[in-house]
Amino acid sequence: MASISLRRFIRWLPDEASEPTSTLVLTSPEKRFVDVRVTLADGSDSLAASEEILPLSRLDWAMAGTSSSTVLGEGHSLSRWRHWIDSRSLDAPPDEGHMYAQPDGLSTLEKGQMVNPTTGKDTDYEEMWFDPPPKTTGGNKALCVVLVMEDEDKGKKGMFVRLGEWAQVFVRDGAGEGDLVAERWEWRDDDGKGWRRRVRLGDGGRKLPCEEVLGAADVEVGGEFGVGDEVWRVVEATEV
Template sequence: MSISIRDSIRWLPNPASEPTSTIVLTSPEHRFVDVRILKDINNDDLSGRLDWAFAGISSSETRNGVRHCTWRHVVDGRTRTPEEVVDEGDIFPQDDGRTLETGHMVNPDTGKMTDYEEIWRDLEPEGIPEDTDEQPRARCVVLELKDAEREQRGMVVCLGQHCQGVMRQGDSFAAERWQWINGEWRLKFRVGELWIPGPEHIYADVISSQNKHIMGENMLQKWDVVEMSYA
């Protein structure tokens, strides 16, 4: 499991920059939710506008001594056919503990396939304080929504003190980001009108009662608990 923060992206041959707040939460079974929120042009505050959000399953292999990763999308804010998205890159550890990812993908500003470089750093998952003297362990819970009849797909990853979710229903899309701050869960970002279960539902409905499902608004969504583990 990992909490990955992107520090910069470079579309070659342009210089590196970071116009977004990008966080990727990945579970032990390699399910992930990636949410990228545009920053305000005058500071590092979130602008309230979504750059990109998607979820899926990652895999990796070694090619000629280099770790090569593939991220297969099952929900994507930019397309109704996420299985057609090719998302892969090579990973190189850096001396400062961060990682360099290189590859090529469509530059949203130009619409053309472009070589890119991204710098990532990982955060150590931290547990949520509980009514015990023991040091809390970081918990990972993953919810998944699959309903072909209603054209619904969604995924939520709640890892330690971070939680992100995405959902698509037909042409509609929604994304959320939550963070544990000063003893409570706070909604940091939301876009779209679709209902997504947040950490309050995960802790109340899944962890406290060991439920294997969370039913959405009007009972028209059935989110399955597909993973629950500790760091």
């Protein structure tokens, strides 16, 4: 099942809960995901309504890969994420968390342990996720599209996920800390413009497939989109 996951807070036990980022995870029906976490400006609780072009220093974390989940009991499952690309590591180990469904039917409390970036120590954490249903974007059905790009010779990997009214892409162009680019797009019908880029982090001149894919009339599995010398392959395209 596909999901749009917006993080409401993170809590490093025993500290109080807070949300220093704008975090969105898009997961496809075949469990491919792109997770982009943007550090918010001081004193802000959200990204600006207009497009933001930000330095990589504002990228808290970005990941793309595949996930799986095992039911352990009613309303309780163990989820595991394998990071095909990770902004913090070239060879990140899988991470996992216990997921607890909340009474509202749209929220999930995640519990686990990972390194607290502030202290550098393994710490118990809690994260609250809100999973609204995907919206349509002008048609009768919400859509999901996933593309991947890999050039082993150049050390480049990328994944794009569009789900309902949201789309995200994350690319690693090499082994360096600066070889990262991420974007988030949103579809809105309040001004007639449809898709618009909400945030971009990384190399401002680096071309990505978002605009072409989001503007395409028909996207099918097996199709390809060219971006410079790169080939982005469509691996999922379905109604959700």
